[in-house]
Amino acid sequence: MKHKGKTNPPGRIKIMKSFSQLMAQKDFHSITTAEIAGNAQVTEGLIYKYFKDKKDLLYQVLNEHFFEFMAKIENRIANEITCIEQLEVVIFSSLESYADNRIFSKILLLEVRNSPEFFNSCAYEMARKYSRTILEIIEKGIKNGEIKPDIDPYILRKVIIGAIEHACLGEIIFGKELDIDNVSTGISNIVFNGAKV
Amino acid sequence: MKHKGKTNPPGRIKIMKSFSQLMAQKDFHSITTAEIAGNAQVTEGLIYKYFKDKKDLLYQVLNEHFFEFMAKIENRIANEITCIEQLEVVIFSSLESYADNRIFSKILLLEVRNSPEFFNSCAYEMARKYSRTILEIIEKGIKNGEIKPDIDPYILRKVIIGAIEHACLGEIIFGKELDIDNVSTGISNIVFNGAKV
DNA sequence: TTCTGTGAGTAAGCATTACTTACTCAATTG
DNA sequence: CAATTGAGTAAGTAATGCTTACTCACAGAA
Numbered sequence: 001m002k003h004k005g006k007t008n009p010p011g012r013i014k015i016m017k018s019f020s021q022l023m024a025q026k027d028f029h030s031i032t033t034a035e036i037a038g039n040a041q042v043t044e045g046l047i048y049k050y051f052k053d054k055k056d057l058l059y060q061v062l063n064e065h066f067f068e069f070m071a072k073i074e075n076r077i078a079n080e081i082t083c084i085e086q087l088e089v090v091i092f093s094s095l096e097s098y099a100d101n102r103i104f105s106k107i108l109l110l111e112v113r114n115s116p117e118f119f120n121s122c123a124y125e126m127a128r129k130y131s132r133t134i135l136e137i138i139e140k141g142i143k144n145g146e147i148k149p150d151i152d153p154y155i156l157r158k159v160i161i162g163a164i165e166h167a168c169l170g171e172i173i174f175g176k177e178l179d180i181d182n183v184s185t186g187i188s189n190i191v192f193n194g195a196k197v
Numbered sequence: 198m199k200h201k202g203k204t205n206p207p208g209r210i211k212i213m214k215s216f217s218q219l220m221a222q223k224d225f226h227s228i229t230t231a232e233i234a235g236n237a238q239v240t241e242g243l244i245y246k247y248f249k250d251k252k253d254l255l256y257q258v259l260n261e262h263f264f265e266f267m268a269k270i271e272n273r274i275a276n277e278i279t280c281i282e283q284l285e286v287v288i289f290s291s292l293e294s295y296a297d298n299r300i301f302s303k304i305l306l307l308e309v310r311n312s313p314e315f316f317n318s319c320a321y322e323m324a325r326k327y328s329r330t331i332l333e334i335i336e337k338g339i340k341n342g343e344i345k346p347d348i349d350p351y352i353l354r355k356v357i358i359g360a361i362e363h364a365c366l367g368e369i370i371f372g373k374e375l376d377i378d379n380v381s382t383g384i385s386n387i388v389f390n391g392a393k394v
Numbered sequence: 395t396t397c398t399g400t401g402a403g404t405a406a407g408c409a410t411t412a413c414t415t416a417c418t419c420a421a422t423t424g
Numbered sequence: 425c426a427a428t429t430g431a432g433t434a435a436g437t438a439a440t441g442c443t444t445a446c447t448c449a450c451a452g453a454a
Contacts, residue, residue: 009431027311029226033412043433048413084393110311113370114224148394155364155383156392162363163356173310186352194391195353196281197345206402230441240404245442 012050014040016061023103028058028111058107059121065104066126069097073130083141084192090134091164092184098168099178106172109165134160156191163187209247211237213258220300225255225308255304256318262301263323266294270327280338281389287331288361289381295365296375303369306362331357353388360384 018040022031033054037044051057073093080086098105108127112118134157141147147156167187171178215237219228230251234241248254270290277283295302305324309315331354338344344353364384368375 011431027313029312032410034410044412045414045434046432049431054412113366114307115226116224119370145394147392151387151392152379152383155380156387158364158380159356159360159384159387162359162361164359165363166359167352167355169310173316182349183352183355186349187356190348190353190356190391191387192391192393194387194389195344195348196389197342208402229439231439241441242405242443243403246402251441 009050011040011042011046014042015047015050015057016064018042019057020061020103023061023106028054028107055115055117058111059118059123062104062107062112063121063123063126065101065107066123069101069104070126070130072097074133077133077137083137083144083146086137087134087141087160087192088184088188090137091160091187092180094164095167095178095180095184098164099171099180102172105168109168109172131157131161159191160187163191206247208237208239208243211239212244212247212254213261215239216254217258217300220258220303225304252312252314255308256315256320259301259304259309260318260320260323262298262304263320266298266301267323267327269294271330274330274334280334280341280343283334284331284338284357284389285381285385287334288357288384289377291361292364292375292377292381295361296368296377299369302365306366306369328354328358356388357384360388 015036019031019036022035022039033044033047036057037047047054047057051060073090076089076093077086080089098109108123112121112123118124135153138147138151138153138156142149142151142153164187167178167183170176212233216228216233219232219236230241230244233254234244244251244254248257270287273286273290274283277286295306305320309318309320315321332350335344335348335350335353339346339348339350361384364375364380367373
């Protein structure tokens, strides 16, 4: 019998917690279902009552984190007036969220992208929304004259998201400390003012 | 008996070719050793004569591609005089290489980063070299007055590499066509001249 | 020529792992 | 109280990555 998603039984919660803990220690593929179950003090079979497969568990954990991430960012954007300031807030908040939620960033930036199923998942819808938000701010900024009219908004978005994600990779992979203020103002400075003298 | 690496027997070549073909079709984890061997018309056991494990095969294929990648970039850099032009060449050539070598970019940007062993591999050494080259150009550009002195070279590098990699992800994941000229001049324009009016 | 060592390649098995099936038990609900 | 439903379990299965013990061909030394 499959889980309908109406309730949230303790077993389901324990499994997700256990899995999150393990994700902090090692990569997805080297985590076994036996390990997840053992760590959650549940039997292996129960995992498959609540999750289609191991990857579905990954996506659902990711999704939970994504909600918080988006809520925080959208709140902060609402407090800014100019488009440049809004983009600066996106850069800062993204870095901050990635930095103090290692599991989230690890899953999103390293684990899910290689499996095609992800792009049909609920978590991917959130990612698109985030991306769309950034594009809309850029387009608004071009219209109201804050951003140069000859800039391609899609490319500017690529630069911004790319910079954010790459800045976090070092942190995630090597556990390096990330100076969020420094890096976020650094990125903003380059992207908005340019590096050339 | 383990392979010493002195010769390059036909079986080894067939295995690498077969694996590359399969990587073009699906992701690493859903390729089985049986499939690799079958496609190469070799027995499964032979894989483990030439490669430590499945991942080692992945790294060795990646490494081969990396050599060409680096050779091309270094050649082109040598033809440019100013640092800005050199960085523009790095951006253009990276996009070009990623775009017309899907397997290489797929492996490097999607498959290897999540496994810690990669960072002890030979291929990772190449990646570091690439990264170091970019940093050195930036530092030279700051010294000779082409690049603003208040720019943090590490952050500028993050922005450049991040933009390149993110621009390629869409291509790799969704098979979208990438307008290399347009994207590379777009990235250069933003990074060097800034997006703000 | 014969002997010997070595590298290429194979066949069959082993251990682990993701996932399934058929079940129990307790709690609701009509 | 009977019936149904959801939480949880125990034991298995198929498949997959990897290992082991082997054969065969052949190049060079004696």
